[in-house]
Amino acid sequence: MPSTPSPLRYPGGKSSVLNMVSEIIHTNNLSGCSYAEPYAGGCGLALNLLLKGHVENIYLNDYDISIWSFWHSVLEMPTQLIQKIIDTPVTIDEWRKQRHIHSTPNEHDTLTLGFSTLFLNRTNRSGIIKAGFIGGAAQDGKYKIDCRFGKKGLIERIEKIQNHKDKINLYNLDALEFFEKTDSLLSQDGFYCIDPPYYKKGHTLYTNFYKHDDHVELARKISDLETKWILTYDNATEIKSLYPSLKQYLFNLNYSAGVKRKGTELLVVSNDISIGTKINISKVAP
Structure with missing residues (x-):
């Protein structure tokens, strides 16, 4: 864990x-x-x-509706969220797609917006949504865009939280x-x-x-x-x-x-x- x-x-x-x-x-x-x-x-x-x-x-x-959407997805739609983690490639092209989703929250459902928050948080420098992605455009350094996006660990965390959802009350x-x-x-x-x-x-x-x-x-x-x-x-x-x-x-x-x-x-x-x-x-x- x-x-x-x-x-x-x-x-x-x-x-x-x-x-x-x-x-x-x-x-x-x-x-x-x-x-x-x-x-x-x-x-x-x-x-x-x-x-x-x-x-x-x-x-x-x-x-922040994007943060709330992520936590709502963890608590109420964990299976769908986990599937998105499994299926989504961690690439610069995907980062651009997720950044667009995050910047237009009213155009997307809760799960889609929530996942964009997770994606940007795990691929941006220091987890700052406003920052650029890890590794820069060249992606030729030690740390690349996917270095903080360990899918197995993220899924384990979500499953652990889900096991305690009856003790978690969420507000926006x-x-x-x-x-x-x-x-x-x-x-x-x-x-x-x-x-x-x-x-x-x-x-x-x-x-x-x-x-x-x-x-x-x-x-x-x-x-x-x-x-x-x-x-x-x-x-x-x-x-x-x-x-x-x-x-x-x-x-x-x-x-x-x-x-x-x-x-x-x-x-x-x-x-x-x-x-x-x-x-x-x-x-x-x-």
């Missing part, structure tokens, strides 16, 4: 912070809780928490709408892990990125939530200023979008969340 449970490669993905988040869950007696992500993306962290038994079920939301809503729909449902035993688009480089990484006012509006909504939550962001002064009265920490994250490197990210937690001593983070405010 592949080491990461998600079929998607995701820039800024948080599956690498599994130990930190699972420790927060256990420290706050949230083991077996309902876990929710308003910006699910690659879902690596959520799936890890579910498959390793840290949480009972997961609520996944993504406003704006994040604020997702909070409106789920906050009262989750408030007793739920937990949000909120990972919005990066403040500084979001426009280069995501199809749906935020402007400053969007981050401000999100901060207002998060502050009103009844459900326990944690929030992760890029370490931006502008974001820190939006949560002045809440506990803020810095933690290290391994980035893989572009050159592999370590970076420092921001963690903000709701007032009813405790941070134990086993987590390697540093408190910065208040």
Whole structure:
């Protein structure tokens, strides 16, 4: 079985912070809780928490219709999706076809659009949909367009997720709408892990990125939530200023979008969340 449970490669993905988040869950007696992500993306962290038994079920939301279409296909049309993986050649001509499908979402059914997301994600540099394909036009380097499209591993991941579909709830809503729909449902035993688009480089990484006012509006909504939550962001002064009265920490994250490197990210937690001593983070405010 592949080491990461998600079929998607995701820039800024948080599956690498599994130990930190699972420790927060256990420290706050949230083991077996309902876990929710308003910006699910690659879902690596959520799936890890579910498959390793840290949480009972997961609520996944993504406003990007192409991302939602992929996950809907995994959950509801796995046989057809797997057949597409088997049958589709991983070539530059196919990449151009899939890019056209992805750029015209209203013209295609859910399965076709969802597969285009998977194809571009696995063939583009660092999994960034806006990027070009791996290896360049010449395809004469060490890494070629199909080097991240291991069909056997992708199929194994999809089958594993499908085995847990009764514990996965999928939404295609704006994040604020997702909070409106789920906050009262989750408030007793739920937990949000909120990972919005990066403040500084979001426009280069995501199809749906935020402007400053969007981050401000999100901060207002998060502050009103009844459900326990944690929030992760890029370490931006502008974001820190939006949560002045809440506990803020810095933690290290391994980035893989572009050159592999370590970076420092921001963690903000709701007032009813405790941070134990086993987590390697540093408190910065208040």
